[in-house]
Amino acid sequence: MKELPFEKVTIVMGSQSDWPTMEMATKPLSELGVPFATAVVSAHRTPARMTEFATTAHERGTQVIIAGAGGSAHLPGMIAAMTPLPVIGVPVASKFMTGMDSLLSIVQMPKGVAVATQAVGASGAFNAGLMAAQMLSLTDPELQKRLIAWREKQSASVPFEVE
Numbered sequence: 483m484k485e486l487p488f489e490k491v492t493i494v495m496g497s498q499s500d501w502p503t504m505e506m507a508t509k510p511l512s513e514l515g516v517p518f519a520t521a522v523v524s525a526h527r528t529p530a531r532m533t534e535f536a537t538t539a540h541e542r543g544t545q546v547i548i549a550g551a552g553g554s555a556h557l558p559g560m561i562a563a564m565t566p567l568p569v570i571g572v573p574v575a576s577k578f579m580t581g582m583d584s585l586l587s588i589v590q591m592p593k594g595v596a597v598a599t600q601a602v603g604a605s606g607a608f609n610a611g612l613m614a615a616q617m618l619s620l621t622d623p624e625l626q627k628r629l630i631a632w633r634e635k636q637s638a639s640v641p642f643e644v645e
C-alpha cells in the first residue's frame with residue numbers, strides 16, 4: 483500500500499471528484515500557515531486504507547482530521563469511530579440530491595461518536611479549514627494571533643456602503 487500522508491491537519495475525501503470542493507479547506511490553512519496533507523480515502527471503496535488512516539493518524543502527528551464525502555457519505559463518521567482526534571465533516575454536493583443526502587449522512591451521528599459537520603459545499607470546506615486552525619490555535623498562541631489578524635482583515639474588507 484502506498485504510504486499515507488499525515489500532517490497537523492489531514493484532509494481526506496471519498497473521491498478525487500471531491501477535490502474542487504475540498505481544495506477550499508486548504509485556503510484558510512495556507513493563509514494561516516498551518517501545515518496540511520491530503521489523500522483520497524473511502525470507507526466504501528478503500529476500507530483497508532480508511533482503517534489504517536483512521537487508527538494511526540493520532541500516532542503520526544495529525545491533530546485534526548477534515549473528511550469530505552458526497553452522497554452516501556459514511557467516511558467522516560467511520561473515521562470518527564476509529565480515532566480519538568476531532569473530525570470535521572464536509573458534505574460534498576451530490577449530483578442527484580444537491581448535497582442533502584451528504585449532509586444528513588454526516589450530521590446524523592449516533593450519540594457517542596462526534597463529527598463536527600459543516601455546511602454543504604465549498605463554503606463548508608473553507609469553514610472546515612478555518613475550524614481546524616481555530617482548534618489548533620488553542621495550544622498555539624502565535625497561530626491565535628494570526629487568526630485574530632485574519633479576522634480583522636476580513637472585517638475590514640466588507641464595504642459599509644451599499645452600491
Ligand SMILES: Nc1c(C(=O)O)ncn1[C@@H]1O[C@H](COP(=O)(O)O)[C@@H](O)[C@H]1O
Pocket residue numbers: 495496497498499500523524525526527550551552553554555556557558574
Ligand atoms: N461517500 C463516499 C465515500 C465514503 O463515504 O466512504 N466514498 C466515496 N464517496 C463519494 O462518492 C461520490 C462519487 O464519487 P465518484 O465521483 O468517484 O463516483 C463522491 O462525492 C465521494 O465522496
